[in-house]
Structure formats: C-alpha cells, structure tokens
Amino acid sequence: MENHETILETKKLNLFYGDKQALIDVDLSVYKNHVTALIGPSGCGKSTLIRCFNRMNDLVSDCRIEGQVIYHDQNLYSPAVDVVHMRKKIGMVFQQPNPFPKSIYDNVAYGPRVHGIKDKKILDGIVEKSLMQAALWDEVHDRLDDPAMGLSGGQQQRLCIARTLAVEPEIILMDEPCSALDPIATAKIESLIDDLKKEYTVIIVTHSMSQASRVSDFTGFMYLGKMIEFGETEKIFTSPDEELTNNYITGRFG
Secondary structure (H helix, E strand, C coil): CCCCCEEEEEEEEEEEECCEEEEEEEEEEEECCCEEEEECCCCCCHHHHHHHCCCHHHHCCCEEEEEEEEECCEECCCCCCCHHHHHHHEEEECCCCCCCCCEHHHHHHHHHHHCCCCCHHHHHHHHHHHHHHCCCHHHHCCCCCCEHHHCCHHHHHHHHHHHHHCCCCCEEEEECCCCCCCHHHHHHHHHHHHHHCCCCEEEEECCCHHHHHHHCCEEEEEECCEEEEEEEHHHHHHCCCCHHHHHHHCCCCC
16 A cells, blocks of 8 residues: 555544544545545444545534544645635535536536636536546437436436536545446446546445445445544455454444
C-alpha cells in the first residue's frame, strides 16, 4: 500500500449525533485512482463516514465532529474551506436515483451552469462526455430533451453519475448506489465503476460483500462506529487479520 498516492485521509475522526457517538477514532487512507469499499453491518457507521467526506453531515442539526478529514493537505472542516467548491471536487451518488424533474440534458448541464458555464457548445460537449463516461450516451443520445424521470431506475442512476461527472470531480462517493437496482442494472454500474477509476477515485458504501470483492481495490470493515480493519480487498476477503472481520465475511453475524 506504500506505493499508492493518498488523496483523502481521516485522522482520529469522531462524530456525534447529540449524545450518541456514531464514529470512533476512525483512521483511513483513500488512494488515488482506486476503488475503496466500506463494508459492515447496518448501523456500523459506513454511510456516516462517507458523508463526512463532503460535509453532508453539516446538514444535521445536532451533529458534532472531532478529528480531521484531510484533502490536498487541508482539513475539510477548517473554517477556510469553500464548501461549494469542495463538493464540486468530491461528488456524491446516493442510494436512490434522484434525477431532477428536468430533461436528461438539463440534469447533466445543471452543475456546469451553476458554476458559470453558459456557452451552448461547451455545455453540449460536457453533456456528451459525461453521458459517455457514465455509459449512458448510446441509450439516450437521440432523446436528450426527454424527461429524466422516464428513464429506468438503472438509467436514472447512471444519469446521476453523469451529473456528478459533469462538474469534473476528483473523488466520487457512492452510498449503496445499486441497492435499488435489479441485477442487470447493478452489473452495468459495477462495470462503470471499474472504468471510472482510470480518471477518478471512487469510495463506495455497500451492504453486498460480493459487490465489494468484485469492484474494490481496498476494503474497510466497520463495526459499531470503528474501523476494525482496512487493507487490500483480496487480503480482507481471504486472510483478514482480525477475527471480527473474518466472522463478518464468513457470515457468522451481520
């Protein structure tokens, strides 16, 4: 792991919702142009952790965070951080596809327009490139003015990925992106994740251990708010260091 470039890391990250501690001293290094999966039973802190990476937890009123999330040598929780710019660089794809009630084209062009791009030719290029990267262009290129809500669930999720790519992020966070999808749509998203890591860094929360083993290079196993073990995916799934990890992987609890 020493040869990989760290793009994001947490140091002694603790998170509280009111009196309840949801993350406990989490240390994690995320490597550039790799896929990192977070696994663990429901309620273990995976989604809470991934939401720390683009400050989605800021939206929770009684949430308090201690420790650091370091991105490009800056603590994301420093008062100097421009949250809007940071979220442009660290995009998020949610569990349920959530396209805007607009056309396919306007969904993808939305972010670039917000960031000041008005030229139609430039927007056309961004929309085409983003849809191609999201493996959706061939299916929708002749109906870009159609409502996004008319797409299938799997297509909507790829549209949401295209929308994220349109603002040129470095990191893509995916919070159980396939949980609402059928097996065929899931396979398309997994294939897409493999392609995306050539240009982006992907962090995925998944309840599916088989999915984690298929798509990720590194896996972190979480339990009761703690990072129990982190390492190369193959090692985590074949010879974990911690008995708790082994018990989870082999289905003894979860």
